[in-house]
Amino acid sequence: MTRRTTPQAKTDERAFPVRIRLQVPLNGFGLQFDTVHLWLDRIIGRGNYAWHSGGVTAGRDCVVLYFRSTADADGFCSAFPELGLADGTCYPGYSSPALPFGRKAGEDEAVCNLYNVTTTQEAMRQLFRGFAFADRVGNLEPGSIYPDRRAPIIRHDGQALELVRARWGMPSPPSVLKTVRDPGVTNVRNTSSSHWRRWLGPAYRCLVPVTSFAEPLGAGNGNQWFAAADDAPMFFAGIEVRGWQSVRKVKDGETIDDLFAFLTTAPNATVGAIHRKAMPVILTEPKEWETWLSAPFEIAGKLQRPLAEDALRQIEHPI
Incomplete structure (x- = not known):
């Protein structure tokens, strides 16, 4: 080459x-x-x-x-x-008839499109030992998760919880699609949108295991990683849909997938120093996990808020 x-x-x-x-x-x-x-x-x-x-x-x-x-x-x-x-x-200096003065600062910035999971299956089972819990992922390898990749989530399965794999990226609003291909939406902020409201009930909520996550430092400068300050277990507040038929990749044609994304919110000071617009909704307490999975959205929706200022730390590499 x-x-x-x-x-x-x-x-x-x-x-x-x-x-x-x-x-x-x-x-x-x-x-x-x-x-x-x-x-x-x-x-x-x-x-x-x-x-x-x-x-x-x-x-x-x-x-x-x-x-x-x-x-x-x-x-x-x-x-x-x-x-x-x-x-x-x-980059600064770009302009066009559609953008005569270039892009505004921060426009098109990615919000947490990379995270890492090293929590073991046994550790997750122990976190939910008071619940009926089914492990359906097989051998779960630790590592980084990118958009459109399959990743572990915890969701409802009738009267029990189940650990399964789903594809990262919920269905996009039809209005934003230019072709038949739908690459998916990785994180959701506007829960008042009619597109997202259908998936906000308890039956569609999930927990997304995460041990560290990245926010971009800007074009060409890599990522800043974040982890729990006390290494406590963390989950993103997720939503999911099962058996969704769409074209994710043109070469694959139509596929049927279980999909997920997670909510974002305003950043706390730790994340805001890197990304001024948003951070993932992170749940760190068992009571929060139970509320997110089971409470009406009028209650669970209050969890869409920044994590406490001292709950996260910056790290150099994913853990």
Whole structure:
């Protein structure tokens, strides 16, 4: 996957219909270069993609990948979500007829689209030992959770609770979809919206296990991670829907999935120092977990508030 000559780059620019521009990681691709190379050769196939230098955006080197179909490009982005797009429209100095003065500060900022789970299944069972509890996830590996990935949630199953996997991203409001593909909504703030109200009852609420979560530090600057100050167990206040039929990825066509997202709220001082607009709704007490899973929304909805100022700490790496 060596860089091609400039004439070949011009040929590929004219020939390939789909392209994505990526930021080179701060420390380079390293061993991931070989991983990406093998994936492209095996999954996309030689001759069906091209790789070229993409110049520099906001002081960061970039590369451009060319594909023959949107499905191939979507598959690559799903396989390597940690490789950030070089979205120059988010940087100072960008303007267009639609944005003559550029984007407002903070516009399009992601809100917690990455978190980590290392809580064991046995630990979760012990947290809910007073309830009938069914573990249906099989072998749960600890690690980072990205949008559209399957992750553990705790939800109702008749008279019991069950630990299952669901896909991160609730159905999007139809008004925001430009194509048949629905990438999903990872977090929900406006609970007064008619789109979300249908999933606010106890039957659709869930708890999302989390041990640490990330907020972006800005384009090209990585993430700031947060964890409980006392290492106490935490859950995001989630909502879920089962058996939803949609097109999540063009290459997969229509699929039927159990989906989830979690609520956000105004940030406390700890998170607000990094992300001024929002933070996830985090529940740390057994009484809160029970209220979220079972109380009417007039009561449970009061949990959509910032966590106490001293309840979180900043950490360098996920735990």
